[in-house]
Amino acid sequence: MKTQVKICGLKTAEAAERAVALGASHVGFIFFPKSPRNIEPDDAGRIADRIRGQAKIVAVTVNADNDELDEIVSALNPDILQLHGSEDAERLLTVKAMYGLPVMKALSVREASDLEKIDAYIGIADRFLFDAKPPKGSDLPGGNGVSFDWKLLDALDGSVDYMLSGGLNADNIGEAMAQTSARAIDISSGVESAPGVKDLKLMESFFNAVRQAEAGMPRSGSRT
Numbered sequence: 001m002k003t004q005v006k007i008c009g010l011k012t013a014e015a016a017e018r019a020v021a022l023g024a025s026h027v028g029f030i031f032f033p034k035s036p037r038n039i040e041p042d043d044a045g046r047i048a049d050r051i052r053g054q055a056k057i058v059a060v061t062v063n064a065d066n067d068e069l070d071e072i073v074s075a076l077n078p079d080i081l082q083l084h085g086s087e088d089a090e091r092l093l094t095v096k097a098m099y100g101l102p103v104m105k106a107l108s109v110r111e112a113s114d115l116e117k118i119d120a121y122i123g124i125a126d127r128f129l130f131d132a133k134p135p136k137g138s139d140l141p142g143g144n145g146v147s148f149d150w151k152l153l154d155a156l157d158g159s160v161d162y163m164l165s166g167g168l169n170a171d172n173i174g175e176a177m178a179q180t181s182a183r184a185i186d187i188s189s190g191v192e193s194a195p196g197v198k199d200l201k202l203m204e205s206f207f208n209a210v211r212q213a214e215a216g217m218p219r220s221g222s223r224t
């Protein structure tokens with residue numbers, strides 16, 4: 001089965017359409033004002049309408065309150081909500097009840113104990129996204145282009161459904177896929193020519209590297 005690929009932080013229709021043409025299964029829009037990838041909900045909705053049904057639309061939020069979520073959900077009509085802040089399991093339950101949408105909980109990983117945090121969300125989060133911990137001083141909880149030790153994921157029960165994220169690019173994705181059993185991957189800054197500017201050639205190189213890695217790697221199993 002093909003690896004699911006999420007291209008995150010899209011800001012133009014051209015980049016979104018290219019991502020889908022290259023085979024993206026998910027496209028993500030960032031709603032976090034401090035990010036160079038931040039986009040207004042109405043603008044994201046207009047871009048999403050160009051590719052709706054061809055890839056899952058993911059709204060990435062960080063500790064968003066109900067009013068912010070209402071605005072995003074109503075303008076974007078996402079397929080999935082990615083909660084990339086410090087939202088606890090109770091907040092996930094509330095958000096799921098409010099919108100009836102699947103929720104992907106992002107957790108940042110640096111050491112083995114960070115993965116124990118999934119326990120609180122098992123049976124509540126529809127999927128996890130494992131990202132690296134932000135470097136000291138970063139304003140961003142994600143999108144920092146930093147990787148973590150993928151071997152830490154060996155400790156996970158095989159039933160844990162996750163997207164691998166953090167510092168992926170065309171040069172390291174083969175190794176990331178070889179070292180993990182990730183069936184879904186997420187990339188943002190690794191396909192940018194400058195913060196927030198997606199580069200169509202880098203996107204193409206990334207997909208080529210993914211497909212090359214898949215060709216050498218028989219994969220099986222279910223996915224969300």
Ligand SMILES: O=C(O)c1ccccc1N[C@@H]1O[C@H](COP(=O)(O)O)[C@@H](O)[C@H]1O
Nearest residue numbers: 008035142143144145166167187188189
């Ligand atoms: O990308 C951002 O600016 C961002 C802001 C706030 C929350 C999450 C964000 N990005 C997420 O982090 C991953 C990893 O990014 P990268 O590949 O290391 O640059 C990205 O795909 C988003 O899901």
